[in-house]
Amino acid sequence: MKNYLVIGASSGIGEAIAFQLSQNNNVLGTYCKNQPSVTQQNTSFHYLNVLDENYDVSFLPDTLDGVVYCPGAINLKPFARINPNDFLEDYKLQVLGAIKIIQQCLPKLKNAESASIVLFSTVAVQTGFNFHSIVSSSKGAIEGLTKALAAEFAPKIRVNCIAPSLTQTPLANTLLGTPEKIEANAQRHPLKKVGTAQDIANAAVFLLSDQSSWTTGQIFHIDGGMSTVKI
Numbered sequence: 001m002k003n004y005l006v007i008g009a010s011s012g013i014g015e016a017i018a019f020q021l022s023q024n025n026n027v028l029g030t031y032c033k034n035q036p037s038v039t040q041q042n043t044s045f046h047y048l049n050v051l052d053e054n055y056d057v058s059f060l061p062d063t064l065d066g067v068v069y070c071p072g073a074i075n076l077k078p079f080a081r082i083n084p085n086d087f088l089e090d091y092k093l094q095v096l097g098a099i100k101i102i103q104q105c106l107p108k109l110k111n112a113e114s115a116s117i118v119l120f121s122t123v124a125v126q127t128g129f130n131f132h133s134i135v136s137s138s139k140g141a142i143e144g145l146t147k148a149l150a151a152e153f154a155p156k157i158r159v160n161c162i163a164p165s166l167t168q169t170p171l172a173n174t175l176l177g178t179p180e181k182i183e184a185n186a187q188r189h190p191l192k193k194v195g196t197a198q199d200i201a202n203a204a205v206f207l208l209s210d211q212s213s214w215t216t217g218q219i220f221h222i223d224g225g226m227s228t229v230k231i
Contacts, residue, residue, distance in 0.1 A: 001026045001042070002112075003061050004208060007050065007101055008032070008070035009043070012169030013120075016201035017068055018043055021208070028059060032071070050097030057104050064108040066208040068118040069098040074171060076131040087134055094138040095145065102149070109157050116208045117153075119146055121163035121219060126227040139163070143219050150217030158216040160207045165223035167195040190225035 002025045008014035009029025018029045022042040030048035046059050050071055075090055098119055109115040121139040124132040146161040153159060166172055166185055176182050176194060186193045203222050206212055221227045 002065035003028065003063060004066045004068070005060065005064055005101075005105060006030070006068050006070065007048070007097075008072075009045065012070070012171055013164075013167065013197045013200045013204070014068070014070035016197040017070070017204045020201050020205045025065075026061075028061075050101065051092060060105070060108055062108060063111040064105055064115065065112045066116040066118070067101065067105050067109065068204055068208065069101055070120060071097055072120060072171065073135070074175070075134045077134065078131055079133050082134060087137060090134050090138045091141065094135075095141045098142065098145070112157075114210065114213060115157045116212070117149070117157060117159045118204050118207050119159070119161045121146075121161050123163055123165040123221065123223040123227050125163060126221060146219065147217045154216060158207075158212070160212070160215060160217070161219045162200060162203050162207070163219055163221050163223065163227070164195060164200050165189060165226045167197060167200060169197050188226065189223070190229040190231050193224065195222065195224055 004021050004025055004027050006014050006018045006021070006027060006029045009018040010031035018027050021027045025042065027043040029043055029045045031045055032047070032049045044059070048055050072094055073090055075086060077086070102117060119142050121143050122135055124136045125140045125143055143161055146159050150159040166175060168176055168182070176185060182194055200222055203220055207215065
């Protein structure tokens, strides 16, 4: 079995990815706020807060076949009301956290025959939305990081990024907390539905697998058509 590390595996998209991977692989999942209540098959969970200055990754095996970084935030504010420190705090979580994890895991990824890293952006980088300046700035940096690392790590390690639209996860609960909100957001998408954690996990598991062995440096817009289709 292959070894995969899922940062943020206790909820939402990270949980769905860890569950899919655990069917045929060894999964190491981390949590920060929500400790998993159910142990998944072939999955071990470890506490890890990416915002800590130092954290223990001694639980990792010598070889990692893939890493996926799922922690994120949806901080929506009018630009005039944003404190510049809000940008910095968001960047620490969404960008510096990913950088630190990748640096910690890089020697172990290099030990694999062919390894893969999956990061996450947002449809808001491709398509401008009101009040999204914080998240768009951080995720724009992630897209740039994806392409730079794909070039630097080739051909040994592939690096790709998924840019979803709003999906039904605990993180998005304030925006999708009622049937009326879900339907209103569904109607904004050409496919007339809101994405699920499973929709995104399907793409992430593909990018982590050997089935995507000729794919690197790409931004995949799994967004119900929002970034490219106008109807």
